[in-house]
Amino acid sequence: MTAHFEPTPQPDNKAVITLRATLARKISAHCPTEGPRSTAVPGMILTRRSTPTACCSATYEPHLVVFVQGQKRIDLGKTTFLCDESSLLLTSVDLPVVSQIVAATPQKPLLGMLLKFDMPTVREILSLEEFHTNEPAGTRGMAMGVTTPELLAPCLRLMDLLDAPQDIAFLSPMLHREVIYRLLRSPQGKHLRSIATLGEQSQRTARAVEWLRANYAKPLRVEELAEMARMGVSTLHHQFRSLTAMSPLQYQKHLRLHVARERMLHDGMDAASAAFDVGYESASQFNREYSRFFGQPPMRDIKSRRLAIAPEAEVAATGD
Structure with missing residues (x-):
């Protein structure tokens, strides 16, 4: 809920x-x-x-x-x-x-x-x-x-x-x-x-967040992430979820889906290209996770977003 x-x-x-x-x-x-x-x-x-x-x-x-x-x-x-x-x-x-x-x-x-x-x-x-x-x-x-x-x-x-x-x-x-x-x-x-505050667990967890933010397309190895944050795997999971409201794997997934959506919307990428660009190895897995997260398949979602953005752009251009 x-x-x-x-x-x-x-x-x-x-x-x-x-x-x-x-x-x-x-x-x-x-x-x-x-x-x-x-x-x-x-x-x-x-x-x-x-x-x-x-x-x-x-x-x-x-x-x-x-x-x-x-x-x-x-x-x-x-x-x-x-x-x-x-x-x-x-x-x-x-x-x-x-x-x-x-x-x-x-x-x-x-x-x-x-x-x-x-x-x-x-x-x-x-x-x-x-x-x-x-x-x-x-x-x-x-x-x-x-x-x-x-x-x-x-x-x-x-x-x-x-x-x-x-x-x-x-x-x-x-x-x-x-x-x-x-x-x-x-x-x-x-x-x-x-x-x-340097040394706080939250600050060390933030370091792990920063690494994931910069390396979202790379494979995620939670053990290495925990070592980077200088804490155990279970402690990292607990601290990471407290800080971001999601696990490291969920954070990476959400970030990949957000970036892929923006690249399809603004750079004109097709779904498969966007999927591989953000680190997915399977286009079908990307389509399933995208549909689950955004409520509809990638290209249908992008078409809906463009239709929604068009009136906003027209308002901005006319100043109405």
Whole structure:
């Protein structure tokens, strides 16, 4: 059964409502067209979607997303995160997901701010005395929470830098550090801390995740992966599942299927070529696993995806 993690109901807090509305206006002004948009602030990406979308495969890298409008569903293995205007989503390790915009209109588009993490900075902040704690570290590589005034305020100041580009080089590192500090102080901070802390089992498991992410097309030998992470095979399985919501073999399979789907969709590969390209030795096995995962055979799924993307591209081109 799929687990659902719903946002905690937002209290009637005027400060949060005001800050969120202001951030939504600024994101809308600086991201007037459809899709993600890189900015002059290092590591900050803005996104806008004016219509619901079909399910899309992606690999989430370590980052924070602050949602201020609309609703997005993210499926990680059998776990579903439903993010709305009060949500933040923290990803602390590379994870293959399926995402979908479920609530967005031209009048009220989905709006969000993504901030990529600089892990050396996270570790530097964690070395400060105020972060020395005996509190158990988190084990999940993805966590959702509710935005607070303390977190929204530095996000707004980062947005303000887009109107003062001469200040970006000096001020953006300070504000990025403040965002990390506020996040580490939040209930979700334990998940980021576990990945950033050298020597933690989660950090060593993250090393195994990084290897699989870079070598998904290679044969998987769990014993070698466990040796790389400096833990036993059973411990690796337990830690890996806690962090990614799947086993190493499932992670590799999901990653291969996501990459194959994107190569068929964007590079025009046929199913057999995509299967062999991502490491499958049998096209029939690829077709079976693809159908089970995405709900229909590869080329039928790609045709459906292209039909779903066409209206989105038309909206982006016309600006409607």
